[in-house]
Amino acid sequence: MTHAATATHDIEKLNKWGGGRSPFNVSYGKMMMWFFLLSDALTFGALLISYGTTRFFSKVWPDANHVFHAFPGLGDTNAPLMFVSLMTFILILSSVTMVLAVHAGHHGDRQGVIKWMLWTIIGGIAFLSCQAWEWTHLYHTGAWWGSFTDPNTAVESFKHLFNPHKPNVEAVFSTHPELARHATHDFYNYFFLITGFHGAHVTSGVLLNVMILVNTVNGTYERRGHYEMVEKVGLYWHFVDLVWVFVFTCFYLL
């Protein structure tokens, strides 16, 4: 390599971080969306780890298969995990339609963006409806923020939430049922807080998706020459799906 070539190389290396260009080859808005999602991931992580800490702090814990076993329209059926699986599937599919909208945007295909954004919005609304049903159902079983705090609560009202085959459950209920009541209280507080915080994200995601759809229909992005806004809001929407993957594991599987 000649001396001149080395010098040019050094200047280019310097200029990469010297301003005037993006060293990451990512536009400002997209990078800020990633940073926002990073901070949001830490928030959700803190909530879920706090849930885990409380669970490790408790001698017994409600069993997801015993808490979540209802399905709309099936009355008193025992279908553990079925409804939440449906919700998970809906959210995954709406993430797929979102990535297809982003893909259509990359090719400047306005009709494609409109079609797939519509499906994404429908998926988001379907998920929120499912969550509304699940919350209402749990509310009618006596679960809410701050529930199960009364020391005179009947043991029968929370005993069925625990799996008697799990360690310590029998012993706790025979001598100190209030420990199980405390655990039920903690479990529901975290459940409504975390799924509520996630649901708030889904709600704002649907609103953002509607705004993007309106802009697409109006031709805003076609005039701008690119559909990067679809991609940026798409990142947010995928993140909401991503968080649900972890919420699903923490609340319904582990």
Add this chain to the structure above:
Amino acid sequence: MSAHHNHDDIQSLYEGDQSKLYSGVLGHHGDARSPESKAQVARIWKVTALLSVVTIVEVLLGLLGHGMPHGLLNTLFLVLTLVKAAYIVKVFMHLGDEKKNFVYFVLMPLTLFVWFIISFLMDGSHWLHMNFTQANTITDLFK
């Protein structure tokens, strides 16, 4: 030689109107019916199938896995969850298509979670232990 105000270079637009610029690595416009585009759509559906299968396996383990050792079951759940998360981030969020230094930039802060999870869960179980030994009176329960 200055990197600034070089208007032959589209990158200079970063200092001005953001809305006019989309220079990301995904910013190429191509034909939606091109083989590359079709391959990408096929990949999206393949990942969809994979995410669905992993979720079904998780649900089956949740329903039928009670006979398995507790630690093994939980490890399986965590591994499957991380597999799903990795595919969503890599393919759906296109992080796999970004420059490598940006990928590290986004992912490295998340390694804090390793410390975060270990220390807090240990804290929780230590408090439980204390509650049933010296700090609390419920010591008759699990002798």
